[in-house]
Amino acid sequence: MPRDEEFYGKHGEPRKYDPAFKGPIQNRSCTDIVCCILFIIAILGYIAVGILAWSQGDPRKVIYPTDSRGQFCGQAASACFTALSHTLCLPPPLMPCTLYRGLVIAMLTSLLFIILLRFLAGIMVWIMIALVIIVIGYGIFHCYMEYAALKGEPGANVTLQELGFQTDFSVYLQIRQTWLAFMIILAIVEVIIILLLIFLRKRILIAIALIKEASRAIGHVMCSLFYPLFTFLLLAIVIAYWAVTAVYPFMLQSNSDMRHFNYTTSPMKAQCPDSQCLFAFYGGETVYHKYLIGLQFYNVFLFFWCANFVIALGQMTLAGAFASYYWAFVKPDDMPAFPVFSSLGRSLRYHTGSLAFGSLILSIIQIIRVLLEYLDHKLKGAQNKFAKFLLCCLKCCFWCLEKCIKFLNRNAYIMVAMYGKNFCTSARDAFFLLMRNMIRVAVLDKVTDFLLFLGKLLIVGLVGVFAFFFFSGRVKAFENTAPNLHYYWVPILTVVIGSYLIAHGFFSVYAMCVDTLFLCFCEDLERNDGSAARPYYMSSTLHEILWKNKAEDPSSSAAQQQDSEDIQLKQQQTKDEDES
Template identity: 55%
Template sequence: MARKSAIPPSYYGEPHKFDPTFRGPVHHRGCTDVLCCVIFVIVILGYIVLGTVGELRSLTYASAERVVNKAILFYFNILQCANPTVLINLQCPTTQVIQTLFANYLSFCLSWIALYLALYASLSFLFTPAVCIQVGITSLLDAKEVGIKIFEDYASSWFWILIILIGVADLSLIFILLLRFTAGFLFWMVIFGVIAALGYGIWHCYWEYSSLKGKPDSDITISDIGFQTDFRVYLQLSQTWLIFMISLAVIEAIIILVLIFLRNRVRIAIALLKEGSKAIGCIMSTLFYPIITFLLLAICIAYWAVTAVFLASSGDAVYKVMSTLPNCKYTNLTCDPESNVTKLCPGSQCTFAFYGGESLYHRYIFVLQLCNLLVFLWLVNFTIALGQCTLAGAFASYYWALRKPADIPPCPLASSFGRALRYHTGSLAFGALILSIVQFIRIILEYLDHKLKGAHNAFTRFLLCCLKCCFWCLEHFIKFMNRNAYIMISIYGKNFCASARDAFFLLMRNVMRVAVLDKVTDFLLFLGKLLISGSVGVLAFFFFTRQIPVIQEEVPSLNYYWVPLLTVIFGSYMIAHGFFNVYAMCVDTLFLCFCEDLERNDGSPSKPYNMPPGLHRILDKTDQAGKKYSVS
């Protein structure tokens, strides 16, 4: 099979050569990026030490001296409150320091804690306790009633929510497995639907334009009337519909031309989507790997939150004078809560401000919080990288198996996980660190943007906006490159830099295929998420509103039917997103293997392709039509 390139192969690296001994992911490999691995382990140990510093009791255990005369402060031991008896009785068994007017405050906070726990159980969402501070009595009582009713709705509907979400998981699995038969049909059906819709839009715009052309005042241009808050004014102008018609015609022409000139690459993308469905069918265990990723991410997030609270609560309580009078010169000065500060200014009081101290440690609390955030981002990105590398190794072993599924090695997912963790912890940590630094800078820029909201310096705001845009693009590019670098690491076992370079050159030698496959995959997966969450949401709406006569008697009585409904919709989307992430990783891995297969082999008996028959037939048809496959 002749394949020529418009760009010299050396410009984007040399294509891979034929290797008769290559049979998929390399088993005999060595450790990569050892120095980064050592640094990563040291940082984790330091992070553990950092998490043990602080005085969490300052927030969870209140002494009577600190809360005397504080009518709207609330303290309780959240560790002892987090047990099943609290969820039943809505009352914490620990001693509370609270005034009579706020006797029901505890049940309010615990009802919201129960709500978060219910969300965690039904949506696999992260439980993060809220910090309850300073609310008015009236709004507090109203919020308490709403919170209790919401908790009651979850208590009475959690069983049905769980059944629906289990059904969503089954539906997502069935959708992925059926893509081997329906991927092409879904894609072309929607594409032709879009073309038909654009055609109707062009006709409608032409009809409106013809109808308005002879009417008085319809030939006024948009520039003549200027900006109008009532946009219906523009619809009375013939020029508006002319612009709409031209715009839709241009979009329609672009879509048709793209389909004409890239139809073969679209067919390859659809074939890869079908093959991805077959690969998941052969390695079903990959669909459950996101559970491991979720558990690791939950640990990282929980440890980060606890460490942040520990750091924030370190030191002694600092009190400052607060006065309702604007001219009190003692405002914001430190004070003693036992002193009578009303003598300084009428209406003043000694109010808790923050925790702090004079030691070197307390002076650098903010720096430690930044370190806590950076290490947290590093751990999160490492966890995601470990999952991507593990899945890529499993799917690569599927592609390079000459006879599928007979030649697939046993336990491909477990073997890939072991290789990634044993040999490539340093490489995964290296890629995760690069991405974490960019994300850390983005967070700082967002913080500065928030602080400079009221600034009138136009140049500073413009510069900050440009930096945010640049780092947003950089973050997405690094995510894309890291993802493909992890695929190459899982196959060849090279270090991160070498794998990223090989992946970049391979993608650039197949840049048009990359663009087409990426868009086709994103389109079908978005369509699948929308289809699953939308259909389940509609079904849940009819169920919880008692509009399905067959099971009308089984529906629990609810205060707000939208509570389980929104839970089901959001949970359906998140479950579908988890399944489809595995599928997207599968397609990306198969695509890189496919590109390498084209470079290594030529389809002859001495150099046979490893690609599945569907892709092979597409290549054969292309050759018979006289097409020449370009590596670009």
């Protein structure tokens, strides 16, 4: 075991006992003011870019075609518009209603699952594990039955390579190799999950204890379950603004496209063989056209920055609310009246700069990844293997870097929500706190994330199976209500993706609660010792189960060694005083 000086020298000093600390600090000052000002200026510039794009662009160019003079089809004569209107293909009226139903089922299932976790966390976790194994096992069985049913069917033995890419996805379902591939993939996933459960069976009990504590916290902060709706609304505004701002310049840029004109056979080409036909802008080229690419890049970058800012705001808000629950000695009497709104107000009033700082770092990495993808697309036809290898390595490195930054930002926001320090200081404190508890991070926090992932997988699987039987018409009870579709995999995939996003929104609250309680638990162990003078803030059940891992943690071993040395030193001082 490392010596305590060695260990804490590398991973920072542990938290000291502070009788005045009762949770998220109320008296705090604004942090990262420079980045806050920079973010406000960038937002004002973003608004200016949007106004410029809307004033210069024309949305009618997406709807109506134009002639060689730039006039819209249908202005001089209505024949073009009439012909175009007959080509419109409207979806069946029942389709949108049938889809919002699938998504509502996913939302109700997720909400029901969260409520059951609140009261029956231990039982629900084991039921969830069993249902995930059963659902995947049924998927394997169904794939095998489809594979066996296609035996001897004409054209069923065609390989996927021979078939190639088909826009009609139902064609793939008529091939045996498709169902064989599905069966192998599901079998591999099933084996991996079972092996993980076998090796992590002891840690699952510890993770269940943390989930129970998170359930109690969410029970006292029920409005936190609906906070993802606020985040979704803000993200929808950001995405809509980005999309409209991006489309309007493209509408104007479409004016510069070459119109197909057979100039080689024209009389002018015969009179002047060296002449060329180049299409110019309608009305001439302006300064706006010269910087169009730069403005589009600015639009993409601000989209990443604003989207990451919204997500970071949600993480810090929830972290502050759940931290106020953990550090309340008498729960819920010592908690604020409205913990979510109080935390949201603190985050926006004092820490907009810190949120902007963390989201800026992440946005820079994401925009670099976008540029690497663009270069990869451009170099697809290149023969330089070294360049392809280097580009692949860069993409992999920046993908890993993005994951690491997201993890560090998430924990930094928790520390900002508790102590009100700037982003860099909070990120450093969070990093050292995690390093001092690296064993617990590896075996506890990640096991909990795995169990929550199984919960999302279960909801998506159940809704996906229901959508498959509903849209495919294989259940007689749904024959009159299900729409008659030729491509029923499209609504199925839509429902599956939508249900995953809904489940992710609900479970993200649980994940943020678990991460916050985990950091608070680690600080609680460093601040307090469980005595009457320095009692723990954690619940008795959580303390009983999590304390079993104390011997595995090098930080706790170092702390024990420090305590024993302090006791020996005090005993020696007392002995010397008695002798004197």
